[in-house]
Amino acid sequence: MSQIEEVSLDKFKHLVSERALTGETMLLNMGPQHPSTHGVLRLLLELDGEIIVNCIPDVGYLHTGIEKNMEAKTYQKAEVMTDRLDYMNTIGNNLAYVMAVEKLVDLDVPVRAQGLRVILTELQRIASHLVWLGTSGLDLAAMSMFLYCFREREQILDIFELVSGQRMMTTYFRPGGVWRDVPVEFEKAVRDFIKIFPKRVDEYESLLTKNPLFLDRMLGIGKLSKEVALSYGVTGPTLRASGVDWDLRKVRPYIGYEQYDFNVPVLTEGDTYARYLVRVQELRESMKIVEQALNKLPLGPVRSENRKFVPPPRSEIGVSMESLIHHFKLWTEGFPAPKASIYNAVESPRGELGLLLEGDGGPKPLRVHLRTPSFDNLAVLSQIVKGHLVADLVAILSSIDIVLGDIDR
Amino acid sequence: MDKKLEPIVKAIQDKFGAAYEEFRDEVHLFVNAEQIVDALTLLRDEQNFELLSALTAVDYYPQETPRFHVVYQLTSLAKNLSVQIRVPVNGSSPKVPTATRVYSAANWRERELLDMFGIEFDGHPDPRRILSPEDMEGHPLRKDFPLGYEEPQFTFNFDEIDLRKPYAKE
Amino acid sequence: MVPVDYYIILSAILFTIGALGVLVRRNPLIIFMSIELMLNAANLAFVAFSRMYNSFNGQIFVFFVIAVAAAEVAVGLALIVEIFKTKKNINIDEMNSLKG
């Protein structure tokens, strides 16, 4: 609904064309509460009929102050904030954060924990892409798509719940490993999912990929060239659909991605259809990674033994005085990190999720900056929607797959 | 430091007299505010740093000179390299020339810094707040800006807080 | 049992209203509508006569009038839209030059 009808032109004078000032083009306010803005994004549209002349995104309606809040918490406690950042990719955010902390304090992670991290991160990627597929189906009024995708997503959330007790905000990864080992049912749950999921992806594709109406809505819409994309800092599937082969999992492997055999889908057209295809292929690739990682998953500890940074297991606390002290120190005071700055990036479902973490020698970070992919991906929107129709805006917006929590932080 | 990065760092150091710092294989170069646009242009055009990964700032309050570091995290896709440029900025009227003409991504990021730190960017095409409400005062991510902590309501202090809690009316 | 004269009188009154509309209004869209009203008044008379003489010719005439009116409206409205787009105003008093 357009709630703020009175668009005061003064603030946007320099952004709209001259025709808007004479009233020849219409200013339309889309959002912040609108069914297809995927959250609380406000778009100020300058329309000539139904053709978009200018599109001015207005973000910040979900500004949460996460960066500021993280500065006020110790390294362990700040992690819960990252879950709520990009709420479609909670586990990926945790991963980015714990990796940054590990890098800052130089902490090593056991192999089994790495394997678990890969499995869960990739499952999360699938879940995130499923939400994208479902909501972009909904945006094009293919409402069944939404319900089918959420059916599969439910299964992934059940796996998350199994390992962490929470469906979305798991905070399962901790600096130095994961919270605790997975239960025995975990393997079966994941295998079940692996078994049915590829068939389901085929089903989705049969509903959309060759559907003439869908093709008509998608083909050639919202073309994003490689140069523009790079200049705007666009990353992730959106960038790969524009012909840039850049996936941090491949080019700078972390948590053992180098061991797995998977492809990075790259298309060159850069339109909404290419972005759709890239993500659908990524669903299958992620599935491959999950399967390999599950097969390779070794036994062993899931947490680092470095007691300065990682709390001891519960069982030790009652027996060992030293463990009790460590536990107490870690949860009351936290661990100190060096006075230095690191930047760590991982590949989130939306692109490069970077974390600039600067310690000041104490137990709380001096500065946490979250380089969130949606922020830059959205910035390019005003460039690619020009000359398209309002209906295309909806398709384009869903194709770049933004999450407002990711943008506004 | 990565072998491939060495000549690049050398070139920047020679040209801009940049200080240099390394931590866990990450390279930080310190460039003056006046030279930052040239440095970025050079890195983008001659060294293939196509992607401005991050543009942010760090507040070292109460230290005043420099109070802020504006951080440019650059990535080269062609060479698979990363480098961080830092621009020290003083606390009184922090100003940096805009990098919008080099990287379009800088547009929103610089607006964010204007909003969050009050760092102004000379020549920015659209200097408005981006995340906070327009009528907000202060810059939240500065260290002297309070977190805005409100006391949580528990059973023991329920009534006390209830009295001053601004409940909405119908 | 309505005398045909009544229909003719009604037709005359409607025609006069249409003519008056053309004269007093400045909005070309309303002038246009008034013209349609005049055509309509004429049609009414035609159908009344057709009934009076028990012949289809009147009705066929009306049929043609309706078709022509449709054509006229299509072109006329297209013109008005174009004029509005170039002049930002469709007040009839200000359309007094041949230049676009």
Place this chain on the structure above:
Amino acid sequence: MSSELIVFLVLSLVAVGAGIGMIFSRNAVYSALFLVLNFITVAVFYLLLGAPFIAMSQITVYAGAIMVLFLFVIMLLGAESLAPSGELPWQKPLAYVLAGILVVESLYLVFLQARPDMVVVAPDAAVNSMESLREMAMALFNQFLLPFEVTSILLLVAMVGAIVLTKRERAGQK
């Protein structure tokens, strides 16, 4: 007074009222709606006169197409109400005088030629049957074939004209 006369009088009052409302409405959308009302009452007159085909065409073409187009254009241009202009102040009184003369003159002519014996009765079943439609169609396609074809060409020309007039060259987008 027969029931038909009552219907006629009521409807004619509505028609005249709608006509007057049409020319005096401040808002062009209301004008258009009054005109639609007028057209529909006239369509009822056609039914009373035993011309159902014309009545239906009237509603389909006038009310359903032409007036929707009018509304469409009014909304598109935002031309609901225009500021009155001060030019030609003597025009309005003159218009009323002329209209008065016209109506008096036409009424005089009608009464001069008055034929109260010619009455229109309610359409009987014969008029309302498929046969009458067939006859009309025969007349239309035999006797009036040339005008019919000319009309079709006229419509075609109008269509092309409307497209040419409103077509704009749009850069980039097809």
Place this chain on the structure above:
Amino acid sequence: MDWTIWVEWIVKGFVLCLILLTGFAYLTLYERRALARMQVRVGPNRAGPQGLLQPIADAVKLIFKEELTPAKVYKVVFLLAPVLTVVPSLVLAAVIPLGTSFTLGGRVITLYVANLNVGVLYLTSIASIAVYGITLAGWSSNNKYAMLGGIRASAQMISYELSLGLCFAIAIVLGNSMNLVDIVNAQKDMWFVVMQPVGALIFLIVTLAEVNRAPFDMPEAEQELTAGFHSEYSGMKFALFFMAEYQKMIVISMIAATLFFGGYREFWFLKDTIFSVDRYWFLGPAYMLLKVVVLLFFMIWVRATWPRIRYDRLMAFGWKVLLPLSLVTVFITAAGILLAQELNNQLYYYGIPALSIICAMAAVALIYRSLRRKSDGRI
């Protein structure tokens, strides 16, 4: 005039309204349950047994909801618009024959309200004025989204009316009459859908557009225009729009059944059996109901599967595909009948469906070709 005729008309009209109103209420439930089944859900099942009272709950709620009239609306038109939308949808059904006739107390009662000789024309004319409600609702709300919805509605309906009219023409030519009862009776030996499948298909597509159903639900396109033309309506006024939409669905399914699927008549191969409506009059309404339910299911099915077409494509599809195709089918139908009659050769009748199907396939091929050209060889 005989006063009993008036009584009969009033009773019939009342019954028809009642049928449409309950039909509307249960169509909403039917749609919600059917959609839910297709989407592996359950659908409303809490209000009453199996959710059968759900429509009543909706109605009660809407009746007791506050009626908001926003400050900036054009009040008269704002109040008039819902009424203008509902009335045509009710009036449309008046000429549709729902069955043959039965005798009650020595009086033959026909199962239609009016038997117009220009019945088909009546349908087109009422359908053409149905757009006013939506357009005026959009305009009078004084809201940009509603306005866009209204403008879209009027443009869409004008465009699709032509094809609709041509589909009517196909039925007229095949039935050799404008009277709907005659058309139904002409389908005694063969439904027109067999004679002219393409015409029926076009009709079904066009009706989707005429009643603003997905994938042609432009005026209310939720994802683009929030709620479209009825954004500013609440309570009963909104319910009237809702009602009009669903009643139009029912009525238009009735029309489709009448024109192409044998109306109240049985399947043509059952014509002389015990299942014939000539034998038992009450089979007529039953067959009609069956056909309407099946056609409605088709509409719901389409909604569950297809994405929405884009607005400009919708117009292009109407003007560039449906209109030429329906023109061609009208021509083929007329020519086929003429040739068969003039040359007295029944074989020409077979040419009608064959040729039209070829034309339709050519049209589909053209659509795919344009898509392929746009896709840079990706499909």
Place this chain on the structure above:
Amino acid sequence: MGVEQKLGNMGVVTTTLESVVNWGRTNAMWPMLFGLACCAIEMMSAQSSAYDMSRFGMELMRASPRQSDLMIVAGRVSKKMGPVLRRLYDQMPEPKWVLAMGDCASCGGVFNNYAIYQGVDEVVPVDVFVAGCPPRPEALIHGVMTIHEKVKGESFKQYAEKYK
């Protein structure tokens, strides 16, 4: 609310009618699409096949506040969003209910800072709070059921007094 006000003023309290109306309101409570953050995703999950809010006649998510009865505030409300939220609430016709879904909407949750309203009850009056970060879909449905309970206990008289 015209009818009720009159009934209430006249002192005509017909319990049967009341219960019918309240039954109608509980069974056809159309929620407004008001997803803000993480909880919005769980709200969508509640709509999906596994939990299926449509059983309660709630699948008609209205995009327009004019046609909705229940505002599910799903997620944190920032200082920038607050006025918009209030405006949407004001646009909803009576009777209307608000459900604060999740910790952030209820009390600010983990975000006790400058940017977030510490509870949406500072912006709009809330009927039911649902705890959880985010609450499970079952919890949301339980919250909705609680609102149903509340609605069933309301009488015309209360409304008449409330909106006098």
